[in-house]
Amino acid sequence: MNESSKGAHVVATNLSKSYTRGDNTVEVLSNINFELQPGQMAAIVGAxxxxxxxxxxxxxxxxxxxxxxxxINGQDTSTMSGPVLSKFRNNNIGFVFQFHHLLSALSALENVMLPILVSRGSKEEAHDRARALLEKVGLKKRLAHRPSELSGGEQQRVALARAMVLEPSLLLADEPTGNLDAATGQGIHELLVELNREHGSTMLVVTHNRGLAEMMPFEFEMGDLGALSSESMPTKNGELRA
Ligand SMILES: Nc1ncnc2c1ncn2[C@@H]1O[C@H](COP(=O)(O)OP(=O)(O)OP(=O)(O)O)[C@@H](O)[C@H]1O
Ligand SMILES: [Mg+2]
Incomplete structure (x- = not known):
């Protein structure tokens, strides 16, 4: 779908983020420098x-x-806004939220079709691709269900299918298997790895799940004020982690 399906190169420099509520400012990230090479898969863990x-x-x-x-791919996202930013995001980034954010009035199938329709793909293509992905995440029999008619883990799988449907060059996933049993979670992990192998998608996954973190060749640990450290350790299949 995304013809330039190649992993995104992500470079964050001197990144800081504070939230202000009244007189109270909370500094969350302070001067982070962070890079993901095209096609890199990394986990972030931390309290x-x-x-x-x-x-x-x-x-x-x-x-x-x-x-x-x-x-992202050399383009400074802070200079983009409005429809330009929305288009850039839809074309390049797939996001799996910690709390699903599915559209409640739409069925599982329609939720997954939406990114394709927004990027002006045909309805038929959207339907076929959404259906195939929902089958892959084990929801073949839930296509017509609305989010309120799905379990938490099923909603999470719909959200994952929606994030993957445009084969994004950057996939960001926040606890994608947080609500899943071990076997279903394992299937999702394999799907992430498959997306990376087939499309070279760059991936950053926040997880408390050791199994998922260990499938990622890189692991960053986040400390106070967002300080990131990475560790070297062998993965299950013996490659060295950076
Ligand atoms: N909109 C906001 N306004 C004020 N403070 C915020 C806001 N969003 C997040 N925070 C604060 O920023 C800090 C970091 O929040 P964040 O959601 O990034 O944590 P996290 O590492 O994802 O945690 P978890 O593992 O529980 O999901 C928290 O202390 C939170 O209270
Ligand atoms: Mg969080």
């Missing part, structure tokens, strides 16, 4: 409240940093 979702939202252009900038 609750440390800033993992915040970083993902910034990289996904869903929120703006307080200072610093993010280049």
């Amino acid at each position: 609750s409240g440390i800033g993992k979702s915040t970083l993902l939202h910034l990289l996904g252009t869903l929120d703006a940093p307080t200072t610093g900038k993010i280049l």
